[in-house]
Amino acid sequence: MKKELSIFWFRRDLRLTDNAGLYHALTNSKSVLPIFIFDNHILDKLPKDDARVNFIHQELTRLNTHLSNKGFGRIGLYQGKPLDVFRSLIENYSVSSVYTNKDYEPYARERDTCIEQFLTSRDIEFKLVKDHVIFEESEVVKDDGKPYVVYTPYMKKWKSKFTQQCIDPNPSENYLHKITILDVPSLSIEDVGFTLSSQHIASYKVTPKLIQEYEATRNFPAQDATSKLGPHLRFGTVSTREMMRRAIAEDNEVFWQELIWREFFQQILWHFPHTKDQAFKPKYDRINWRNNEDEFKRWCAGETGYPLVDAGMRQLNETGFMHNRIRMLVGSFLCKHLLIDWRWGEAYFAEKLHDYEMASNVGNWQWVAGSGVDAAPYFRIFNPTSQIQKFDKQLNYINKWVPDFQELTYPEPIVDHKFARERCLNTYKNALN
Template sequence: MTTKAEADAAPVILWFRRDLRLADNPALNHAVATGRPVIPVYILDGAGDGRARGEASLWWLDKSLRALSAALSERGAPLVLRRGDSEGQIRRLISETGADTVFMNRLFEPYAWARDRDIAHALTDDGVECRGFNGSLMSPPGSVLTGAGGPYKVFTPFKNALLARAEPPPHTTGPRSIATVSGLDSDDIDAWGLHPRRPDWLGGFDWTPGEAAAVEALHAFTGGPLKTYSVGRDHPAEVGGSRLSAHLHWGELHPWRVIQAVRKAADEGRAPPAEADKFIAEIAWREFSAHLLHAFPQITDRAFRPEYDAFPWLDDNAGFTAWTRGLTGYPIVDAGMRQLWATGWMHNRVRMIVASFLVKDLLIDWRRGEAWFWDTLVDADLANNVQNWQWVAGSGADASPFFRIFNPTAQGERFDRSGDYVRRWVPELKALPPKWIHAPWAAPSEVLRDARVRLGHDYPRPIVDHAQARDRALAALKAIANSKYDD
């Protein structure tokens, strides 16, 4: 039997996942507060959160873990890296060290939630205490419910309830020093091969992952783009957004810290209150997505609105390939897809445009687009990804109706009026005047000649006619509506 003195001296395990920071980290704070040695560990589990991590996500994870490891080492507790089954690796650490408590910040995605629950139950049965905290959301799923006690399915009332009920935790900066257990085996992160090399299509990523970089990005946003966020966020040639999505996903910033910084900027007159409110609504949408996925786990691969599972999607592999490569013949779509491939990120307005084009112009299943984004986005987040694709497809909760079909030419002319965004990412069109850059097929032959653009050679002709594609999409929508009533 373990004596009280032995239990008091036993180390505790701090299991990092998507909370790769020291500040505002409840699991870290509670682990250190025990006064016992803390063993920080990250486990690279092939099962991940239920699906294999995308290549771009792994690139970010590699850099973020290196930053976290350096910060922990400065405080005396190097990060232990282990690879394999999560429960098996935790049990291995318990066997090696005599640890009797595991601290973690909870993951709320369906697979991860179930896995963590099973691990906690199994360890508890063996006398190991497991303590979980909310370190990723403003409020954990199940805490913001309708008057009837169910989950919200409409965003605005959810947002209002969330902002009225949720309270920010006290801000903590993280410990200056952490006692730990020395001599533990740790994998070499280089051996994990998280940065793909054949092909090294991530070589041009211009990001700095890690907590320090996240704080800098937050300061840059509140000191600049926040002032005109509601307008700037729609214009892809400008730096009008926050660029915080990957930092939030990997837990390098707590969402409450972001909200408090934004509110402080408004209170100090550095940004209009309306702009702060607009951005906070976007954080609330992230929260809405997480709460929805937790309540309705089937939406990862099924439509939230069941009738859309009968939608007559096309098996258009050529169209899908053209879309992924940025060769659709629609410049704003191609610019977005090339930006995604080159940087692991895409402007939010353009994400909606390219998604609408895939789902509605090409009639390709939203799940194929969601899977492509999952693989190529550094900020790939299961709840956000699924919810946003279903929003565009009209099949999600509080979604944009399917019959709202973006005209890619009109969207380009409205939000990239000068064509600067297209010129950056589709350089073969850079000499076209603004009047024609979003519709090169309509340009006079002499304009194309002067710009050295040969349609079908230097740049493709449109792979679909948008007007005809729109009619086809509406006919498909009508077909599933009729079948619903026939049932």
């Protein structure tokens, strides 16, 4: 006779503590089989030494070691198309329900609709749980029900709706004994078709001191003053609720509002999924991008002849991380100085950034291009030289990542700033008028 159980499907929530979907699965079921699916639709597009796939595999291994040490069941690791995996699971087990935490990206929504239709046709409940954000979808909207497209009023409404109850933990860790003990598949990183990466994802650092000093230090790339929290929120190795609790405990508005920015972009992508590859302001899709491939390659390689731009790109290529202040500069440089389509830059970041999250990446790229919600005006063009005076006056960041910037071998500037600025303003004006 088939074993009767519920399934919990791990996705971007790789933790056993304060995991809302896992908590609901464990407290509403007698027996739970946790699974993770290495989805070929996603994996097939990635380089075979992708640090993020390595990170996911390492985290799943760590969780399974913890469960084994406690004498509980394990997370089953599967690979393929999610629909095929679920077909196989319901053949082998008597599945009463499937729980998972919501993912708001367009592909995830399509995938989940497909899985829900399949499971419902087999009389199996598919339960999607909010976990990744504090407020989702249409929970923070204008009084007329329309979504906010400007951050500040969104943030104010977000705070007006917020109560301490919103960040109460879901103590999933107290019910792990309900994870069923079964002989479930295990996969090595090689089994998944990947190799070990030379890059690794750093631990996050969210100390009271970092939060308290965040506003004063966050703009200076030479200082190790950022939390490195991005990948951990992206893959859910830490609970968003816990990070909100820490920010509020330190009474730091700036750090708290950075977390709210993330939710702002999540709801923008939810309401306007077309923005993943179309301008939020349609007239910006009329811009006559130059899209010079040689210049794009030089930008990617950090060989533009502008040291602060090059430092950011070399840091990204070597480590999978780039300081947020520098992300704005390199993004603006690509779109405004080189007149290269923001989608090219967005795709490059998607391949390289450890903390890549579609909502924030698209939102920020459209911001620098001027085409997005609450965007910088098109005539705001960062001067990549004067930015050094503001944010790397001692050249510590540049010296670290572009040690050759005073050598004869260092390239001449790819374009003159004044010329590029005029060209950009004329190109944008022609498109927008």
